[in-house]
Amino acid sequence: MNFTGRDFLRVLDYSEDELRYMLATAKKFKQLKKEGKNHKVFSDKNIAIIFEKTSTRTRCSFEVAGYDLGMGVTYLDPTGSQMGHKESIADTARVLSRLYDGIEYRGFDQSIVNTLAEYSDVPVWNGLTNEWHPTQALADFMTLEEHFGRLSGLTLAYVGDTHNNVANSLMAMSAKMGVNFIACGPSSLRPSDAVINECSPVAERNGCSIEVTDNIAVLDGRADAIYTDVWLSMGEDKVKWGERIELLRPYQVNAEMMNRAKPGAVFLHCLPAFHDLNTAVARDVNEKFGLTEMEVTNEVFESNRSLVFDQAENRMHTIKSVMFLTLYKKEKYNEEYN
Ligand code: CP
Ligand code: NVA
Numbered sequence: 008m009n010f011t012g013r014d015f016l017r018v019l020d021y022s023e024d025e026l027r028y029m030l031a032t033a034k035k036f037k038q039l040k041k042e043g044k045n046h047k048v049f050s051d052k053n054i055a056i057i058f059e060k061t062s063t064r065t066r067c068s069f070e071v072a073g074y075d076l077g078m079g080v081t082y083l084d085p086t087g088s089q090m091g092h093k094e095s096i097a098d099t100a101r102v103l104s105r106l107y108d109g110i111e112y113r114g115f116d117q118s119i120v121n122t123l124a125e126y127s128d129v130p131v132w133n134g135l136t137n138e139w140h141p142t143q144a145l146a147d148f149m150t151l152e153e154h155f156g157r158l159s160g161l162t163l164a165y166v167g168d169t170h171n172n173v174a175n176s177l178m179a180m181s182a183k184m185g186v187n188f189i190a191c192g193p194s195s196l197r198p199s200d201a202v203i204n205e206c207s208p209v210a211e212r213n214g215c216s217i218e219v220t221d222n223i224a225v226l227d228g229r230a231d232a233i234y235t236d237v238w239l240s241m242g243e244d245k246v247k248w249g250e251r252i253e254l255l256r257p258y259q260v261n262a263e264m265m266n267r268a269k270p271g272a273v274f275l276h277c278l279p280a281f282h283d284l285n286t287a288v289a290r291d292v293n294e295k296f297g298l299t300e301m302e303v304t305n306e307v308f309e310s311n312r313s314l315v316f317d318q319a320e321n322r323m324h325t326i327k328s329v330m331f332l333t334l335y336k337k338e339k340y341n342e343e344y345n
Pocket of ligand 1: 061062063064065066135143277278279
């Protein structure tokens with residue numbers, strides 16, 4: 008396996024063994040961190056993290072993971088760089104890769120992060136695009152493996168807006184890891200044929216299934232984990248709230264939905280989640296449409312089946328693993344961390 012110098016743009020770009028190795032490396036780093044052991048291997052390196060959309064977890068995970076590895080980190084906020092306004096993506100990539108050892112990008116079309124990667128001489132990591140959120144899927148599968156002690160043979164049901172970046176990445180990661188994947192949501196929000204067609208042969212090779220349905224009864228007695236995400240993703244037009252609420256209300260993860268899953272099933276969410284009225288957006292939606300909870304009820308979110316904060320923590324450990332493996336040069340550093 009050789010990770011050095013590679014980009015991390017989609018889960019599908021990595022082999023099953025490579026993804027397993029990424030998860031194993033994240034586990035090692037988590038252990039090192041818990042034991043308080045210094046792992047500042049990259050004190051000679053700096054990274055740039057570009058955010059054209061807002062973030063809490065992804066930004067903080069890249070920053071903390073960067074600092075833990077000894078690196079300098081420059082954060083470029085949605086308005087703070089010339090990229091896209093006065094300077095092309097290709098030029099930005101060529102400038103930043105003269106200065107930095109790695110570049111993270113969160114933003115809009117996948118084509119933007121692909122162009123960054125094409126023109127950059129250093130690894131580019133996808134911190135979320137409209138189509139994919141690969142570092143999220145890594146953290147989610149690390150969390151599932153910690154909880155169940157295995158991945159292969161589990162069934163993950165993603166309920167709600169099944170055509171978004173998180174759903175796509177979970178389908179891909181499930182197919183790679185031998186996890187049965189059920190995408191359950193309204194047919195007008197079904198995953199694209201392109202994503203299904205790319206993931207299906209991978210799932211077949213790994214002995215697991217991909218099911219796309221609008222029927223929640225399909226979940227009965229089958230899911231080891233129920234996952235949901237916001238009903239309207241960043242970058243989507245806010246005028247769609249009304250239409251989305253109408254479409255997605257039947258797919259809210261509530262106690263009744265959780266009871267459809269296996270008895271020991273867990274609840275997952277990438278966060279941020281609209282489970283109460285303690286955010287400006289939730290209050291705004293409440294005023295317009297009367298909902299007090301959206302994709303998940305507060306009861307499920309706060310229950311002991313909910314692993315959402317383990318997922319959030321594991322973002323940092325998995326991002327550290329991705330950066331470490333793609334920046335590590337065997338000849339330059341000692342083997343202690345590999
Ligand atoms: N889950 C996730 O990507 O969270 P942020 O938007 O806060 O980074
Ligand atoms: N689907 C969500 C994920 C946020 C982490 C979005 O793109 O807004």
